[in-house]
Amino acid sequence: MTDPTMGDAHPDLSLPDAERRGVYHAIYTRRDIRREFLPDPVPNDILIRLLKAAHHAPSVGFMQPWNFILIENPVVRQELKRVVDKERRAAAIVFESPRSEKFLSLKVEAILDAPVLIGVTIDPAREGPFVLGRLSDPDTDVYSASCAIMNLWLAARAEGIGMGWVTIFRREDVQGILNLPYHVKPIGLLCLGYVREFPRKPMLETEEWAYRQPLSKHVFVDGWGKQEGSFWQSISEDLDRKDVWPWEL
Amino acid sequence: MTDPTMGDAHPDLSLPDAERRGVYHAIYTRRDIRREFLPDPVPNDILIRLLKAAHHAPSVGFMQPWNFILIENPVVRQELKRVVDKERRAAAIVFESPRSEKFLSLKVEAILDAPVLIGVTIDPAREGPFVLGRLSDPDTDVYSASCAIMNLWLAARAEGIGMGWVTIFRREDVQGILNLPYHVKPIGLLCLGYVREFPRKPMLETEEWAYRQPLSKHVFVDGWGKQEGSFWQSISEDLDRKDVWPWEL
Numbered sequence: 494m495t496d497p498t499m500g501d502a503h504p505d506l507s508l509p510d511a512e513r514r515g516v517y518h519a520i521y522t523r524r525d526i527r528r529e530f531l532p533d534p535v536p537n538d539i540l541i542r543l544l545k546a547a548h549h550a551p552s553v554g555f556m557q558p559w560n561f562i563l564i565e566n567p568v569v570r571q572e573l574k575r576v577v578d579k580e581r582r583a584a585a586i587v588f589e590s591p592r593s594e595k596f597l598s599l600k601v602e603a604i605l606d607a608p609v610l611i612g613v614t615i616d617p618a619r620e621g622p623f624v625l626g627r628l629s630d631p632d633t634d635v636y637s638a639s640c641a642i643m644n645l646w647l648a649a650r651a652e653g654i655g656m657g658w659v660t661i662f663r664r665e666d667v668q669g670i671l672n673l674p675y676h677v678k679p680i681g682l683l684c685l686g687y688v689r690e691f692p693r694k695p696m697l698e699t700e701e702w703a704y705r706q707p708l709s710k711h712v713f714v715d716g717w718g719k720q721e722g723s724f725w726q727s728i729s730e731d732l733d734r735k736d737v738w739p740w741e742l
Numbered sequence: 743m744t745d746p747t748m749g750d751a752h753p754d755l756s757l758p759d760a761e762r763r764g765v766y767h768a769i770y771t772r773r774d775i776r777r778e779f780l781p782d783p784v785p786n787d788i789l790i791r792l793l794k795a796a797h798h799a800p801s802v803g804f805m806q807p808w809n810f811i812l813i814e815n816p817v818v819r820q821e822l823k824r825v826v827d828k829e830r831r832a833a834a835i836v837f838e839s840p841r842s843e844k845f846l847s848l849k850v851e852a853i854l855d856a857p858v859l860i861g862v863t864i865d866p867a868r869e870g871p872f873v874l875g876r877l878s879d880p881d882t883d884v885y886s887a888s889c890a891i892m893n894l895w896l897a898a899r900a901e902g903i904g905m906g907w908v909t910i911f912r913r914e915d916v917q918g919i920l921n922l923p924y925h926v927k928p929i930g931l932l933c934l935g936y937v938r939e940f941p942r943k944p945m946l947e948t949e950e951w952a953y954r955q956p957l958s959k960h961v962f963v964d965g966w967g968k969q970e971g972s973f974w975q976s977i978s979e980d981l982d983r984k985d986v987w988p989w990e991l
Contacts, residue, residue, distance in 0.1 A: 503936040507902030512764025516900040531752045548957045555952035566964045639888030651765040653756035672965040687752040703804035708797045715815045716921040
């Protein structure tokens with residue numbers, strides 16, 4: 494909570510040590526879970542806690558563009574599974590061999606297995622045509638809804654609940670199944686449930702599909718590609734050091 | 743950490759109580775800060791902690807599309823201020839009176855005042871043309887970068903640091919100032935620094951510009967607009983109840 498190097502020129506509004514640690518703990522050990530959900534139901538009060546966390550995300554112009562469609566009917570779930578699987582097979586063709594076979598061997602969704610399934614949508618027309626901060630960037634509704642999903646994901650991790658964000662579907666298919674207005678966009682099918690473990694590494698890394706990049710490749714100073722000067726020198730080495738939290742990868 | 747109603751059918755992977763509380767504490771008390779940043783510098787080690795938290799966000803197909811451009815040069819900062827202010831004046835004209843005057847009275851950015859200024863960008867070409875989970879939805883790079891910003895925001899709140907995500911600018915202006923490749927999109931200018939307080943309510947609500955919606959308006963079951971059946975009955979009332987955390991609004 495206190496850091497002797499900071500002096501006391503500003504009030505210390507940091508969270509108490511254990512709470513602050515919790516934020517990083519959730520961030521570092523959150524995983525995108527696609528398999529091995531346990532069948533145990535998620536109690537309603539915990540589900541509501543997660544939805545409230547999502548609803549307290551920031552939104553540009555306070556437009557709160559998100560909706561959460563909880564899937565209860567097994568027929569609706571089967572329909573969603575069908576269109577996700579269709580898109581998975583279409584994607585496999587686009588990837589081409591040998592990437593195609595590798596992709597088909599991955600379990601990329603748990604639509605039927607996860608006890609909780611939530612469709613998240615964006616209504617770009619919410620709060621009228623002119624939204625503060627949105628006039629110059631129409632993607633701000635996407636930013637806001639993604640932040641809501643991130644909040645939900647971290648709250649789920651805190652509760653010991655795993656989550657996978659499935660984006661393998663055609664927008665039009667999901668719009669039809671969930672009866673969405675034409676202008677409302679589905680941005681994800683969230684699979685949630687208790688798990689036996691949060692794997693130490695992302696599944697795509699374990700499966701040798703893709704790898705975590707060094708953070709230092711992603712940080713510049715004052716302009717694209719610029720990695721020079723005394724400020725850069727003072728931070729560059731530490732960007733890739735893993736010594737602050739025990740969960741760092 | 744344990745909930746007697748859950749039984750012990752699954753391992754309890756929830757975070758320790760104080761850590762779990764910390765996640766919700768950060769989520770509920772995070773604010774979009776636009777004014778009253780204190781001049782105290784943010785130590786490099788804390789800045790790095792925030793960037794690492796961002797870099798550990800989920801990304802579709804593990805594409806890690808984000809870059810963080812730290813603004814050190816005061817001339818670059820002045821240039822960004824200029825184009826944000828230009829867009830602010832343009833937006834005021836679009837809003838029309840009396841919304842226009844109200845908008846101009848709001849302090850919507852702290853480009854010059856915040857000790858730390860970070861431009862966040864998305865490179866849609868990262869990881870090649872075909873990214874897992876992205877074939878059917880080209881916005882997945884936006885989802886991922888937004889999640890990174892959300893992680894950074896919550897880590898900042900945990901450290902007692904305020905943040906504002908500014909989206910009031912023309913993409914082409916910021917691309918020019920930061921020398922971004924044509925295909926790289928700036929999605930925000932993040933203003934960060936210590937603050938005297940995290941206001942209890944969002945600024946746009948205090949200023950009577952927009953209001954928080956009841957969560958129950960945003961939740962459906964099995965399809966758009968559907969709020970019926972026994973499952974809905976069992977959760978609908980509790981969606982708007984504020985009794986779990988002391989920070990709920």
